[in-house]
Amino acid sequence: MSDALLSVQDFSVVYDVSPPVEAVKGVSLQLRRGEILGLAGESGCGKTTLAYGIQRLLKPPAVITSGEVLFHDASGEDIDVNSLDPEEMRRFRWDKVSMVFQGAMNALNPVVQIGRQLDDVFQVHRPEMSRRQRIAEVKELLEIVKVGEQRIRSYPHELSGGMRQRVMIAMALALRPQLMVMDEPTTALDVLVQREILKQISQLRHEFGFSVIFITHDLPLLLEISDRIAIMKDGEIVELDTAAHIWTNPRDEYTKTLLASFPRLTGERGVVVR
Numbered sequence: 001m002s003d004a005l006l007s008v009q010d011f012s013v014v015y016d017v018s019p020p021v022e023a024v025k026g027v028s029l030q031l032r033r034g035e036i037l038g039l040a041g042e043s044g045c046g047k048t049t050l051a052y053g054i055q056r057l058l059k060p061p062a063v064i065t066s067g068e069v070l071f072h073d074a075s076g077e078d079i080d081v082n083s084l085d086p087e088e089m090r091r092f093r094w095d096k097v098s099m100v101f102q103g104a105m106n107a108l109n110p111v112v113q114i115g116r117q118l119d120d121v122f123q124v125h126r127p128e129m130s131r132r133q134r135i136a137e138v139k140e141l142l143e144i145v146k147v148g149e150q151r152i153r154s155y156p157h158e159l160s161g162g163m164r165q166r167v168m169i170a171m172a173l174a175l176r177p178q179l180m181v182m183d184e185p186t187t188a189l190d191v192l193v194q195r196e197i198l199k200q201i202s203q204l205r206h207e208f209g210f211s212v213i214f215i216t217h218d219l220p221l222l223l224e225i226s227d228r229i230a231i232m233k234d235g236e237i238v239e240l241d242t243a244a245h246i247w248t249n250p251r252d253e254y255t256k257t258l259l260a261s262f263p264r265l266t267g268e269r270g271v272v273v274r
């Protein structure tokens with residue numbers, strides 16, 4: 001596929017405990033450049049293990065037992081993620097991929113102004129930038145995520161939960177990654193704030209061209225935001241299709257069960273403009 005960003009082939013992860021847990025079993029998928037791929041499925045089906053595993057973020061007792069992960073870099077180079085040494089892996093994670101975790105907004109340092117925390121990202125990873133350039137970038141980022149540059153000197157506690165999560169998204173965007181992995185990024189927020197943020201993520205990926213892997217057990221939410229959705233069950237992807245097809249024409253029995261477990265309030269799909 002010419003517009004693929006990530007190709008995952010026969011990827012398996014086992015937690016080496018007694019008895020061993022086969023958390024991800026022979027998963028293959030391709031993520032396209034600029035798309036939002038939703039990863040859905042009930043708790044424990046392996047979503048997080050898969051998303052972390054393809055970035056090699058898992059720790060023992062997790063063992064990757066099979067699989068290839070190829071990152072098709074914007075430069076044209078194909079990067080075999082499994083073959084990177086620790087230093088290359090560290091740089092790969094910062095330069096190409098970024099993560100937004102559930103409750104990430106609580107990860108901000110409470111005693112440091114948010115502008116300063118964003119500035120730190122550039123100081124560490126773009127040491128060649130001048131102070132003036134960094135401040136300009138930080139202000140721009142705060143504008144992009146609609147926090148507003150006037151908040152540059154705010155402390156986290158002076159911001160709402162939604163605003164803090166936007167700051168975390170700004171941080172994830174800072175180095176212009178090609179892939180953003182979001183693990184239940186808006187779960188802790190109320191529904192309206194959540195929608196606003198999702199809408200913005202969707203617009204930003206058009207603007208900046210990054211792809212998103214969006215993990216949640218909230219299938220209705222995924223139907224709104226995703227281009228395609230992978231449904232996981234017991235470590236396997238049982239169906240992968242466009243959000244429209246999953247909604248109107250689910251083929252797998254488990255997908256149907258999952259859809260039926262959510263009330264259909266409006267009968268229509270989609271509040272978020274994709």
Ligand SMILES: Nc1ncnc2c1ncn2[C@@H]1O[C@H](COP(=O)(O)OP(=O)(O)OP(=O)(O)O)[C@@H](O)[C@H]1O
Nearest residue numbers: 015017021023042043044045046047048049050217
């Ligand atoms: N450190 C661990 N040791 C042993 N088993 C684990 C470990 N971490 C996860 N598992 C098991 O691996 C399976 C997949 O877990 P995973 O967290 O990837 O699922 P998930 O779909 O992301 O769930 P959730 O939505 O609850 O986060 C589960 O059966 C879980 O119990």
